[in-house]
Amino acid sequence: xxxxxxxxxxxxxxxxxxxxAAVIDLAALHGGLEIRQAEVHGMSQRGGAVESHLRxxxxxxxxxxxxxxxxDLLISVEPLEALRxxxxxxxxxxxxxxxEPVVNMEGYxxxxxxxxxxxxxxxxxxxxxxxxxxxxxxQKASNMVVLGAAAPFIAIxxxxxxxxxxxxxxxxxAEVVDMNIRAFQRGLEASQEQAAxxxxxxxxxxx
Amino acid sequence: MERQLLLGAEAVALAAIDAGISxxxxxxxxxxxxxxxxxxxxxxxxxxxxxxxxxxxxxxxYEAALxxxxxxxxxxxxxxxxxxxxxxxxxxxxxxxxxGGGLVLCVADDPxxxxxxxxxxxxxxxxMAMIPILEPSSQQELYDAVREAFPLSESLSxxxxxxxxxxxxxxxxxxxxxxxxxxxxxxxxxxxxxxERFVLMPANARRQYRHLIGLQPEIERLAEESRLxxxxxxxxxxxxxxxxIAYNYVMEVRERYGLDLPVLKTGQYPAPREAARxxxxxxxxxxxxxxxxxxxxxxxxxxxxNEKILGRLDGTLPRTGELDTDIIARAxxxxxxxxxxxxxxxxxxxxxxxxxxxxxxxxxxxxSVMAEHSYQSVFSDIGCYTLGALPPFSAIHTCVDMxxxxxxxxxxxxxGLRPAVAVIGDSTFTHSGMTGLLDALNDRSxxxxxxxxxxxxxxxxxxxxxxxxNRLETICLGLGVDAGHLRVxxxxxxxxxxxxxxxxxxxAYEGVSVVIARRVCVEEAARRKKNT
Ligand SMILES: Cc1ncc(C[n+]2csc(CCOP(=O)(O)OP(=O)(O)O)c2C)c(N)n1
Ligand code: SF4
Numbered sequence: 041x042x043x044x045x046x047x048x049x050x051x052x053x054x055x056x057x058x059x060x061a062a063v064i065d066l067a068a069l070h071g072g073l074e075i076r077q078a079e080v081h082g083m084s085q086r087g088g089a090v091e092s093h094l095r096x097x098x099x100x101x102x103x104x105x106x107x108x109x110x111x112d113l114l115i116s117v118e119p120l121e122a123l124r125x126x127x128x129x130x131x132x133x134x135x136x137x138x139x140e141p142v143v144n145m146e147g148y149x150x151x152x153x154x155x156x157x158x159x160x161x162x163x164x165x166x167x168x169x170x171x172x173x174x175x176x177x178x179q180k181a182s183n184m185v186v187l188g189a190a191a192p193f194i195a196i197x198x199x200x201x202x203x204x205x206x207x208x209x210x211x212x213x214a215e216v217v218d219m220n221i222r223a224f225q226r227g228l229e230a231s232q233e234q235a236a237x238x239x240x241x242x243x244x245x246x247x
Numbered sequence: 248m249e250r251q252l253l254l255g256a257e258a259v260a261l262a263a264i265d266a267g268i269s270x271x272x273x274x275x276x277x278x279x280x281x282x283x284x285x286x287x288x289x290x291x292x293x294x295x296x297x298x299x300x301x302x303x304x305x306x307x308x309y310e311a312a313l314x315x316x317x318x319x320x321x322x323x324x325x326x327x328x329x330x331x332x333x334x335x336x337x338x339x340x341x342x343x344x345x346x347g348g349g350l351v352l353c354v355a356d357d358p359x360x361x362x363x364x365x366x367x368x369x370x371x372x373x374x375m376a377m378i379p380i381l382e383p384s385s386q387q388e389l390y391d392a393v394r395e396a397f398p399l400s401e402s403l404s405x406x407x408x409x410x411x412x413x414x415x416x417x418x419x420x421x422x423x424x425x426x427x428x429x430x431x432x433x434x435x436x437x438x439x440x441x442x443e444r445f446v447l448m449p450a451n452a453r454r455q456y457r458h459l460i461g462l463q464p465e466i467e468r469l470a471e472e473s474r475l476x477x478x479x480x481x482x483x484x485x486x487x488x489x490x491x492i493a494y495n496y497v498m499e500v501r502e503r504y505g506l507d508l509p510v511l512k513t514g515q516y517p518a519p520r521e522a523a524r525x526x527x528x529x530x531x532x533x534x535x536x537x538x539x540x541x542x543x544x545x546x547x548x549x550x551x552x553n554e555k556i557l558g559r560l561d562g563t564l565p566r567t568g569e570l571d572t573d574i575i576a577r578a579x580x581x582x583x584x585x586x587x588x589x590x591x592x593x594x595x596x597x598x599x600x601x602x603x604x605x606x607x608x609x610x611x612x613x614x615s616v617m618a619e620h621s622y623q624s625v626f627s628d629i630g631c632y633t634l635g636a637l638p639p640f641s642a643i644h645t646c647v648d649m650x651x652x653x654x655x656x657x658x659x660x661x662x663g664l665r666p667a668v669a670v671i672g673d674s675t676f677t678h679s680g681m682t683g684l685l686d687a688l689n690d691r692s693x694x695x696x697x698x699x700x701x702x703x704x705x706x707x708x709x710x711x712x713x714x715x716x717n718r719l720e721t722i723c724l725g726l727g728v729d730a731g732h733l734r735v736x737x738x739x740x741x742x743x744x745x746x747x748x749x750x751x752x753x754x755a756y757e758g759v760s761v762v763i764a765r766r767v768c769v770e771e772a773a774r775r776k777k778n779t
Contacts, residue, residue, distance in 0.1 A: 053598065065419060066252075069250070069252050075252060075419065075421060076419070077252075077418060077420075078419075079417055079418070080361070081277055081278060081280070081281070081362075081708070082277035082361055082362030082707070083362040083706070084362075084598050086598040086600070086631065087596075087598055087599045088597055088599075089596045093418075101420075102494075102495045102502065103495045103496050103499040103571070104414045104492070104495060105496075105572065107499075107573045107576075107584060108573060108583070108586040109583065109586030110584050121596075123589055123592070124589050124593045124596075125589075126587055126590075128586070129586070130584065145595070146594065146638075149592035149593075149594065153592050157590045157592065161587070
């Protein structure tokens with residue numbers, strides 16, 4: 041069986057989706073996988089909508105970009121960005137998103153509407169990433185919470201991803217590494233709890 | 248050697264370092280900036296003493312690279328597509344002088360204008376210069392092509408262009424490097440290139456031009472034999488000529504839909520004539536897929552006629568913007584995957600000035616002064632401050648090309664427009680604003696130039712800016728600005744009132760005045776704190 045996974049990462053410029061990408065990249069590289077990861081630099085990094093296309097396979101990958109309707113997984117660190125990037129998701133794809141809105145724009149829709157739309161998107165995993173991250177030491181680790189919540193659906197074992205977090209943050213000292221790994225683990229747990237309560241989609245806020 | 252995960256831009260840099268360059272010259276610009284940033288971080292480059300300080304603009308960068316090449320060493324010069332407009336004079340003429348050490352220009356085009364004012368296609372410049380153009384499609388191929396571009400440049404004694412586009416530059420993939428070559432030595436005094444080559448007076452230029460034309464068959468032969476140009480067999484009636492990164496999308500479609508599509512991968516120009524002829528003789532229709540302008544398509548239409556050719560010119564592919572897998576699939580009459588559209592509640596999220604950015608406070612002050620006038624246009628330029636064109640500021644009304652703020656304000660002032668106010672960043676000012684200020688001074692035009700000095704080149708991620716702080720005052724005074732009309736303000740909310748007063752006074756002055764609004768970019772300040 042050949043392995044191939046297409047992941048869209050979404051968020052707002054400055055929210056750290058490139059760190060999520062870097063962790064998965066490292067884990068995949070050590071796992072001997074082929075990788076293509078397209079990212080956004082430039083203008084839109086100033087608080088605009090940003091996305092990264094991450095493709096993993098055990099065979100050569102041609103395109104750097106993922107076509108709409110074909111992504112296996114959509115990982116977003118902001119709920120409206122999850123909706124904006126939903127067109128990438130395949131019918132059977134999975135959506136994982138942080139639920140804290142970043143309101144730096146006009147016309148941000150009411151959160152109830154955002155939530156209602158998110159719940160229409162397959163079997164979404166919705167996490168309160170900021171709250172969990174703050175519990176781990178800093179809101180800065182929200183992106184690792186989201187990565188943890190997505191980990192059950194990534195075609196790389198969570199231990200490998202955890203090791204990659206350690207490698208990526210090593211330069212910043214043991215404390216930062218520990219905090220990010222904790223955030224990753226809490227995110228993973230929140231996600232597993234949601235999967236366990238299999239009454240369709242639920243959110244970690246009710247857990 | 249181990250496989251490394253590199254952006255396309257980084258693959259260019261690593262290949263150039265491994266090819267033994269002694270200098271990497273550039274002015275930042277998306278999507279090319281990461282090339283030089285990689286060289287600046289590289290331990291190998293440091294050990295080898297590779298020069299990699301940012302140049303003031305693309306023209307100075309190109310000329311420095313040409314000078315290094317003249318002296319016998321290998322040099323890389325990189326820029327974004329519109330940067331080549333600035334460097335074009337040096338670039339085109341360097342094809343006449345030829346080179347000494349290998350000279351490679353890597354130019355990064357930005358189709359879809361993710362971070363640019365236009366989507367011009369650098370291959371047209373390459374054709375105008377009549378030099379070889381390489382357009383690899385993957386990060387590994389890019390590494391290999393840049394390695395080979397240096398000996399190619401030396402063997403033809405011509406600069407070589409490597410063209411990439413946004414997605415290749417900004418996408419990571421595993422790259423296997425090869426063993427590094429030693430750097431080249433300074434040419435012996437008696438062996439430097441002769442003046443007849445480098446002094447482009449008409450007699451020499453004519454001879455050099457004939458020489459360049461004489462090289463064309465050899466350049467074509469090399470493209471014909473290049474590994475960057477190759478055929479992928481197939482039996483279907485429709486074939487594809489796929490240039491550069493378009494090859495990736497075409498191959499993705501070929502695999503996903505299980506097509507038996509013959510594909511001519513094109514990665515070195517001038518395009519391989521024999522291989523194209525073969526594809527056209529075999530197929531009933533040929534789709535020409537290329538990012539940017541329909542450069543190949545136009546040529547092929549001229550050569551093979553219109554009937555067989557599908558592409559951007561007949562609407563099979565969109566006339567503008569970058570390509571992707573869906574676009575290629577649609578062009579081949581295939582159905583792309585169904586998808587759920589984004590719900591109507593998803594409002595756009597445009598980029599914005601950071602919270603706490605000094606440009607915000609400058610625009611607040613400027614807006615209240617401009618509100619006192621009936622003509623309220625502010626001529627501006629390219630940088631983070633361009634975001635001042637958007638609400639809530641709507642403070643600037645032009646952004647055309649680097650440096651155009653001061654010169655357009657001068658022309659408008661000459662036409663009688665008052666006030667004529669220009670806003671420019673520090674890096675844009677040293678890139679190409681200084682000469683415009685000199686024009687205004689020489690002609691005593693009534694303009695007010697506001698230099699937003701945030702101590703960095705912020706838009707592209709915080710590169711060193713060629714002159715900031717006191718040096719800007721020195722430059723302005725040196726050009727001839729009256730010391731009484733050279734003012735410095737600190738754009739802070741707490742100083743709004745005094746800043747309004749200064750701006751009001753200088754904008755009222757019937758002559759050249761300069762106001763420097765000086766406060767470090769908050770992003771840059773955070774980076775500096777992190778690095779200490
Ligand atoms: C010819 C050309 N070269 C490079 C660029 C890319 N570019 C746009 S803005 C900018 C830097 C602006 O720096 P500065 O003027 O200091 O303003 P800041 O972003 O710091 O506010 C660069 C390098 C461009 N658009 N055109
Ligand atoms: S990066 Fe710096 S200059 Fe640009 S918007 Fe942010 S604070 Fe302002």
